[in-house]
Amino acid sequence: MESVCFYFQVHQPFRLKRYSFFDIGGDDEYFDQYSNKTILKKVAEKCYIPTNNLFLELIKRYGKEFKISYSLSGVFIDQLEKYAPQVLDSFIELAETGNVEFLSETFSHSLAALKSQKEFEHQVGLHKEKIKKYFKQTPTVFRNTELIYSDRIGDMVQNMGYKGMITEGAKQILGWKSPNFVYANAVNPKLKLLLKNYTLSDDIAFRFSNRDWNEWPLTTEKYVDWLNSAKTSQDSVINLFMDYETFGEHQWADSGIFKFMEALPERLLNHSSYKFLKPSEVLKKYDVVSPLSIPNEISWADEERDLTAWLGNDLQYDAFDKLYALEEQVYKKGDEKLLKDWLYLQTSDHFYYMCTKWFSDGDVHKYFNPYDTPYVAYINYMNVLSDFMIRLNK
């Protein structure tokens, strides 16, 4: 049997406010309430609400035939609680249909897996609680921040009881192999791996509205033809993983992205042998074809598919190391507000803003970046962290 597995990443960071040297020691409100609220409301209007409504409608229309999955970061859910409870309700409604699976991840959308197993496990636990609380599900599939994965991380995740993990079908690790099969962790084969088919995913996520693309405009007929021609003699699964903001935010509504998504199930169910499956169902249905060895971390970012968007220069290494050097002290102190700030300061976006890779061609990344330069981002972050340290030592 052939199947398609949709997974959407939903995340918003708590962005920092402009925090000057003069604020250090005198201001423990680090986050830019106004812009966080405004951005969340804007994206809710353009993306979360219409897309959730579309998926609710599709589930109503096709019943058990149409299934999707999400990973909502804990910091995103925190922001929904604060600024857009109606969006949270609509995700709960999706969960109640039974056709929607919620995956596990770190609470903060953090890079903790790279630095501290203890903190990583702690955050996964916090996130799991949050998912249980709202969606009445206990996740069995894990997805790490930005699909960051390695043999070591996979092993950690399996030891926490997860059956599978999703990651990038990066060319450098697959070589001639196809991403359309289920693989297993090379050191701990109990963990199954679902790999993103980045060509077919990015056709929707990145290229959909690009008029310079020779396949523009993308129709459901064309797309389902491509899926059909991706079939092999063996049963396969096409993993379509993307940012949820693809719908209405990265690809604007007038590009036809919503109409495309609305028409896709119809076309797929009637003109191919593909079925929609949730990640946990894929894991049950398919056998592992082979182990996959990934000694060095991969991610779904940029051409390189590595960590350099978050940890690639001295600014990032320094901020990252300084932050995690505080772990023990934070827990020893146990103060509630400190613990919350500690979580929010770990969000990977703060390090992403410090990336210097895009000095030349930064358009895509600039869009997501509240700072003019990575240097400003770094200084702002370090000013906040300096204040955080003072509070820790009080």
Place this chain on the structure above:
Amino acid sequence: MKVLMFGWEFPPNITGGLGTACYGLTRGLAHNNIETIFVVPKAYGDEDQSFVQLKDAEKTKIFQTRQEFSDFWEKITYLEVNSSLLPYLDPVEYKKFINEQYKISQSEIKEQAFETNFKFSGKYGKDLITEVTRYALIAGTIAQENNFDIIHAHDWLTYPAGIAAKAFSGKPLVIHVHATEFDRSGENINQTIYDIERKGMEEADRIITVSNLTKQIVIDRYGINPDKIHTVHNAVEPVELAEFAFNKNFDEKIVTFLGRITFQKGPEYFIEAANKVLKKDRNVRFVMAGTGDMLHRSIDRVAKLRISDKFHFAGFLRPDMVNKLFSISDVYVMPSVSEPFGISPLEALRTNVPVIISKQSGVSEILNHAIKIDFWDIDEMANSIYGLLHYEGISNMFKKHGKTEVDNLKWENAARKVIDVYKTLINQ
């Protein structure tokens, strides 16, 4: 006596110490009953509006804006000239800046400025040297239409203006050297700028330098006759300390660097010294305030040394924030590689902050109660910082005598010396 003075910036629109110095000097002259017509290229802010004015006013008066600056300005007429001159930029950087600001095509650049009757295309010139020349042409007009006894031009951008004004009026020219190309660029000088500087010095009837250090450069590097060069050190006005009392919110002591983050100011030596101090003593924070072409490199270095939790970048600070920073500082360091004068240590001292200054600065000629080091000697710099932070004997002594020393350096006194220079010309 009435002075026609050419500057390039004036408070509140300043990017560095020169504007402050011009402000102090004109104030000091006013105090001594000298009238000044102060001409500045218009600061960028509302150029769009002035484009229209310029276009309509072709071949008519170029300077139209007269502003009464504040009450003590009775003796000073403030004239703005429409020009996009910017201090502290060399021609290459200037071009980059202007192109970004105005996005004007190359073909439009050429038609301006060198034409004899100032035809304005409605756009500004994008070439710094072109602008300087244009400013000079305008200066000629101003010189014809105003009465004055002496011309005073500050730094190379205004030397051609001073020369032109002299040619049109026959009045004597004084040029004021706040910095030379060797201070700004080390040995990699821009030949065009050097030539303009030298021409200005040769045409000038008197040269005022802000230090003996600068005087020596003018003699050695430009071959100017020492007899016509006079040193007048800058000054600083006393302030009320209570005005900007500010409480810091942490225990660590603060060591401050303030200035453009450029080669001339030696920021890298400050960072290396900070690193050395922090190895011995974690109970101190370093602050680097300002911006410039070495900012990114400096941040990279601080990140690489992993001292960012104790080394902070405060960005460009407005004057009130500068005072706020001084009020919480324990040591001020000016590690300039080359500093014709360097007014900021005086500002630090007047707020009771002990200072470490490089021997390669003009201000070291007049300050006794300061630690003077070679800019490159980071061991000695670190050692001095540590000493001033920990040994109250010396820091208290510096605070006490340093403030008295600075409070005696008044602009009215400096202005009196400038007037003496004027008199040597007028009485001839």
